[in-house]
Amino acid sequence: xxxxxxxxITTAAAFVALGLIMGYIESxxxxxxxxxGVRIGIANIAVVLxxxxxxxxxxxxxxxxxxxxSSMLFGSGASFLYSLCGGAFSYVVMVLLSRHGFSIYGVSVxxxxxxxxVQTVVAYILMGSIYVMYYIPPLMFxxxxxxxxxGFVSDIMYKRLRRIMIFNEEGI
Amino acid sequence: MNKRDIxxxxxxxxxxxxxxxxxxxxxSGTEAFVYVNKELYGRYDLAEHKELIIDSNGITDDIVIGxxxxxxxxxxxxxRQCVHxxxxxxxxxxxxxxxxxxxxxxxSEKDSEYDAITR
Numbered sequence: 001x002x003x004x005x006x007x008x009i010t011t012a013a014a015f016v017a018l019g020l021i022m023g024y025i026e027s028x029x030x031x032x033x034x035x036x037g038v039r040i041g042i043a044n045i046a047v048v049l050x051x052x053x054x055x056x057x058x059x060x061x062x063x064x065x066x067x068x069x070s071s072m073l074f075g076s077g078a079s080f081l082y083s084l085c086g087g088a089f090s091y092v093v094m095v096l097l098s099r100h101g102f103s104i105y106g107v108s109v110x111x112x113x114x115x116x117x118v119q120t121v122v123a124y125i126l127m128g129s130i131y132v133m134y135y136i137p138p139l140m141f142x143x144x145x146x147x148x149x150x151g152f153v154s155d156i157m158y159k160r161l162r163r164i165m166i167f168n169e170e171g172i
Numbered sequence: 173m174n175k176r177d178i179x180x181x182x183x184x185x186x187x188x189x190x191x192x193x194x195x196x197x198x199x200s201g202t203e204a205f206v207y208v209n210k211e212l213y214g215r216y217d218l219a220e221h222k223e224l225i226i227d228s229n230g231i232t233d234d235i236v237i238g239x240x241x242x243x244x245x246x247x248x249x250x251x252r253q254c255v256h257x258x259x260x261x262x263x264x265x266x267x268x269x270x271x272x273x274x275x276x277x278x279x280s281e282k283d284s285e286y287d288a289i290t291r
């Protein structure tokens with residue numbers, strides 16, 4: 001796909017920027033659940049795309065940089081911990097599923113659901129109250145539809161970007 | 173979307189539905205337990221009108237109790253997800269304002285007696 005490391009790194013930076021903007025826009029959409037970081041996961045589009053286009057290692061680095069930057073820019077110390085745990089676990093699950101015959105839809109649904117569950121578990125650990133676990137069933141349900149939406153957008157973008165990136169490689 | 177994706181979707185939806193069903197049969201609660209940074213701040217009868225202002229972790233939470241409900245009227249935390257949680261009344265329902273470390277849990281009388289023993 002893309003062999004030049006310089007080009008790969010600059011593309012990765014563009015994905016970080018994309019993820020940051022998406023995360024910022026997303027911060028205006030608040031789901032009625034009292035757990036920070038439980039979102040539709042629009043920013044996950046950038047991570048899913050990077051994982052498919054640049055590979056799992058680059059995708060993971062993009063996720064890490066995006067989480068650190070967005071916590072410094074828009075968030076607090078607590079939100080960093082929530083996003084980092086949610087992001088890391090969901091990313092591992094997404095990489096594993098993408099290697100076992102699941103399509104981009106299944107991968108992003110699993111990512112969204114795992115992200116929501118892990119954040120609830122972090123809330124349980126930080127708040128010390130088991131009652132936040134009652135949020136898990138509705139959050140799993142929301143995660144399915146949020147994940148499908150992310151998968152749908154990622155699928156379209158992946159097909160187009162793949163063509164553009166191949167074109168660049170051959171054209172320039 | 174392939175076959176595996178559809179199986180995954182079905183499994184997740186079924187699990188969430190199975191876990192969700194018991195929460196539909198919640199009795200309504202009678203008491204609100206308010207916790208601040210894991211410590212019990214106070215327990216309040218849901219029938220009595222009361223407004224609590226709690227300052228914690230640099231955030232102010234405005235909690236309103238009364239008419240069998242409890243809700244977060246206002247909060248200065250970022251995102252204000254606790255305010256968007258709406259009002260709760262069912263046994264074991266909760267509102268959590270994570271940045272402030274404030275947790276509100278509704279319990280029924282029977283459960284709260286049991287709770288007082290175990291804690």
